[in-house]
Amino acid sequence: MKKMVSLSTGNWLICDCLKRKAGRRGLTIEQIGYEASMTTDTVKGRIRNLLGKKFVERIEGSRPTTYRCLLKDLPAPTESPQERILKQAAERNRERSAAIAHAALAVDLMIRSCMTVA
Incomplete structure (x- = not known):
């Protein structure tokens, strides 16, 4: 049975931004904030949450730290x-x-x- 994925609107925006723009090298916190129109503090908190749920991965060896979305298909955001x-x-x-x-x-x-x- 497939596990259902549920994303809040803010988390969905971050994952969508990472799916569309990240590529192989990923995006930094500042780039995600700019693309998703969020503050860097908000992005940091949401990224920490998404890392814990295994929706986003930190790309090893990248400085500054970059992130990439692991979801194949994004579900519709939940309100x-x-x-x-x-x-x-x-x-x-x-x-x-x-x-x-x-x-x-x-x-x-x-x-x-x-x-x-x-």
Whole structure:
């Protein structure tokens, strides 16, 4: 039976970056951070996690240390509860901003329609 692999969105971004860009020589922490739009501290923590799960390998003898993804196929990223909450909050903010803009436009049109040209 094949073991199911589950990756959070951030870990998936790192693995995807390594699959697409690493090649034989791999990528450094700084290069991964640049490609995945993450800070180096975030990448270090996530790489440590991915190394423990055997999803990423450290390339021996490389200075600075480089990494390469070991997964053949990347699974779809799984959304954590925190990411889901942040996404819902962003959607509510977009809806609220759209409602405010619509109300401002309606008030502006009402004011302009009541004005008389002298």
